[in-house]
Amino acid sequence: MKQFPHARQSAIAAALALAFAGAASADETCNSPYTTRLIKGQEGYVHVWTLGAEGVGDGSDKLVTIDAHPKSKSYGKVVHTLSVGGRGEAHHMGFTDDRKHLWAGGLDNSKIHVFDVGTNPAKPKLVRTIADLPAKTGFVGPHTFYALPGRMMVQALSNNKDHGGATGIAVYNNKGAFVAKYDMPTGDLGGVKGDGYGYDLAINPRKNVLLTSSFTGWNNYMMDMGKMVNDGEAMKRFGTTMAAWDLKAMKPKQIFSVPGSPLEIRWSLNPKDNWAVTATALTSKIWLIKPDGKGGWQAKDVATIGDPSKIPLPVDISIAANGKGLWVNTFMDGMTRYFDLSNPEAPKEIYTKKTGKQVNMVSQSWDGKRVYITSSLLANWDKKGEDNEQFLALYHWNGKELTEQWRVDFNKEKLGRAHHMKFSAKGGKQT
Amino acid sequence: MASRPSALLAALAALLLAAPAGANRAEHKPVAARPVMDYVPPPAGSYTLQVIQQAPDGQVVGRDGLQHRLSDYTRGRITLLSLIYTYCSEPTGCALAYEAGVEVKQRIVADKRLHGRAQFVSLSFDPINDTHDAMRAYGSAHAASGGPLPWQFLTTRSMRALQPILEGFGQDIEVERDAQGRATRTITHMLKLFLIDRRGRVREIYTTEFLHPEAMLNDIRTLVMEEDAQR
Numbered sequence A: 001m002k003q004f005p006h007a008r009q010s011a012i013a014a015a016l017a018l019a020f021a022g023a024a025s026a027d028e029t030c031n032s033p034y035t036t037r038l039i040k041g042q043e044g045y046v047h048v049w050t051l052g053a054e055g056v057g058d059g060s061d062k063l064v065t066i067d068a069h070p071k072s073k074s075y076g077k078v079v080h081t082l083s084v085g086g087r088g089e090a091h092h093m094g095f096t097d098d099r100k101h102l103w104a105g106g107l108d109n110s111k112i113h114v115f116d117v118g119t120n121p122a123k124p125k126l127v128r129t130i131a132d133l134p135a136k137t138g139f140v141g142p143h144t145f146y147a148l149p150g151r152m153m154v155q156a157l158s159n160n161k162d163h164g165g166a167t168g169i170a171v172y173n174n175k176g177a178f179v180a181k182y183d184m185p186t187g188d189l190g191g192v193k194g195d196g197y198g199y200d201l202a203i204n205p206r207k208n209v210l211l212t213s214s215f216t217g218w219n220n221y222m223m224d225m226g227k228m229v230n231d232g233e234a235m236k237r238f239g240t241t242m243a244a245w246d247l248k249a250m251k252p253k254q255i256f257s258v259p260g261s262p263l264e265i266r267w268s269l270n271p272k273d274n275w276a277v278t279a280t281a282l283t284s285k286i287w288l289i290k291p292d293g294k295g296g297w298q299a300k301d302v303a304t305i306g307d308p309s310k311i312p313l314p315v316d317i318s319i320a321a322n323g324k325g326l327w328v329n330t331f332m333d334g335m336t337r338y339f340d341l342s343n344p345e346a347p348k349e350i351y352t353k354k355t356g357k358q359v360n361m362v363s364q365s366w367d368g369k370r371v372y373i374t375s376s377l378l379a380n381w382d383k384k385g386e387d388n389e390q391f392l393a394l395y396h397w398n399g400k401e402l403t404e405q406w407r408v409d410f411n412k413e414k415l416g417r418a419h420h421m422k423f424s425a426k427g428g429k430q431t
Numbered sequence B: 001m002a003s004r005p006s007a008l009l010a011a012l013a014a015l016l017l018a019a020p021a022g023a024n025r026a027e028h029k030p031v032a033a034r035p036v037m038d039y040v041p042p043p044a045g046s047y048t049l050q051v052i053q054q055a056p057d058g059q060v061v062g063r064d065g066l067q068h069r070l071s072d073y074t075r076g077r078i079t080l081l082s083l084i085y086t087y088c089s090e091p092t093g094c095a096l097a098y099e100a101g102v103e104v105k106q107r108i109v110a111d112k113r114l115h116g117r118a119q120f121v122s123l124s125f126d127p128i129n130d131t132h133d134a135m136r137a138y139g140s141a142h143a144a145s146g147g148p149l150p151w152q153f154l155t156t157r158s159m160r161a162l163q164p165i166l167e168g169f170g171q172d173i174e175v176e177r178d179a180q181g182r183a184t185r186t187i188t189h190m191l192k193l194f195l196i197d198r199r200g201r202v203r204e205i206y207t208t209e210f211l212h213p214e215a216m217l218n219d220i221r222t223l224v225m226e227e228d229a230q231r
Helices: A006-016 A133-137 A225-229 B004-018 B094-109 B132-138 B159-169 B213-230
Strands: A045-051 A062-067 A078-083 A090-095 A101-106 A112-116 A125-130 A139-148 A151-159 A168-173 A178-183 A201-204 A209-212 A241-246 A251-257 A262-267 A276-280 A285-291 A297-304 A314-319 A325-330 A335-340 A348-354 A362-364 A370-374 A391-397 A402-409 A417-424 B059-061 B067-069 B078-084 B118-124 B151-154 B173-177 B183-189 B193-196 B201-206
Touching: A045 A090, A090 A417, A101 A139, A101 A151, A133 A139, A133 A151, A133 A168, A133 A178, A139 A168, A139 A201, A201 A262, A209 A262, A241 A262, A241 A285, A251 A297, A262 A314, A276 A314, A314 A362, A325 A362, A370 A417, A391 A417, B059 B159, B078 B094, B078 B213, B094 B118, B094 B193, B094 B213, B118 B132, B132 B151, B193 B213, B201 B213
Parallel strands: A090 A139, B078 B118, B118 B151
Antiparallel strands: A045 A062, A045 A417, A062 A078, A090 A101, A101 A112, A112 A125, A139 A151, A151 A168, A168 A178, A201 A209, A209 A241, A241 A251, A262 A276, A276 A285, A285 A297, A314 A325, A325 A335, A335 A348, A362 A370, A370 A391, A391 A402, B059 B067, B078 B193, B173 B183, B193 B201
């Protein structure tokens, strides 16, 4: 990979403020809540979907499993790695409804690897590779994996015609067979025109609503960052919308203008709440999606993340189980930020800590006491040279301060780029 | 998934040791909390239900104590099938499925256009304790072989007969163990009800959060309209 001098990197960072995204999602509170066996006590293992890096170990994408149980002799250590062969831009994962299998996607090769993590979470096994997404749907870049009963919704990022941002949602059953596809909206709904882009999705069955967000296509997320930021046309090709769908009918009902590439979507899991939040990468904002009082939904800019003029680049977010707090990682400055969400109409940033030279994913335990952080965004967008830290770190959160417990150096361990995280319980039993 | 069948058999074998046949049956307890439904479902026929998978077949035992093909009860009409066990004490588990079934049944009985178009099946995943007599007692208030809405309460002859059916539906179960590692009488399972069209294809799956009788009835009506349009 081409190495950029520091000044060049700064320029890239500045340009990124005008474009980009590519974050990811994780953690116990971001699982589809229709996944059984949520871990509400101590997690036993953290599975990290890791991008292979040239010259690092075997160079292949792999599922890395780390012991996360404090009473274990191997606490904080890598206990298992499982390479899938080759590099396909490993990115996100999602559990099936029974939490027995973990689906993990490649944004470049569009393959979906299905790991058995239920039989023995200490030693996941690759049981299936689904390679027909482009052929069945015309979509490429499987990003979000979101469990529905007996099946998996897969939000793609791009398409196999022009590799731009127009894409859609695929549905597979739990056995890996294709079920259905749905294009992202491009028409006018409620006075806003859809851009056809996709990124994340999340549902609320009480309201029969599915929310979707928007990022960019293969042409951009696989492009070298330096090249992309100097390509004016490429920089225009980022999502600016969210959509609310009728979940049962799988039909888009409303489109919202949400400038700046809205990424991760998190519904409050508090039974009393009926709202979700997202963060926009380019404009560094938190948006609230809530009922509009007329039977529909509205999207509202409610907070600023850091100082947008300094290009913090918010990526992953993690919501507290009670809906009262939100972790936000900002990639460029390596900051982990905590927002008080007690009033979702006016979130307040109340804590900030530098947790790495680059940070992407943030995953909290159900009880909010443990916060895991990883480093990689996209292979061609990660920082270069010494700034290219790759790690999984555990912090404890006492409500006032993050305290680092351990850190696994993925470069030193010759593993690759640490990306998405999911938890398993010891022995497969929830605690 | 290679290890799953043997693991399942082992789990159920443990259950047999823990729960002697003839043990007391739990009454149909009231559910603790119904899942909230805060929306108006889309009108029947305004959407298409996905074809999720083919429903599995296998040998089951009917109320007559004889063996039948499961497909005898899941074809020819729209079927709502639930997997349960009679002594389940979890208020958000089998009891919730039963109550939802009763509510949907009442709505079907009240709509003559749906008479003869649907059927219900409750199938036990404890083939030893849930004998056909136990299932008959369990479903006594609603069991029917005919009428506007047949409702069959079925079991299986053995774990080997049951296992491929559970595997086919993707119904995961585990036997809970006590502190000494002994099997208890509690079977942990993800509550699932399967809506199957008259051709034996699973068209919807309801877990706890999706047990909304009004929406379930609309799904049945949607399949009826689909059938009528194809005739």
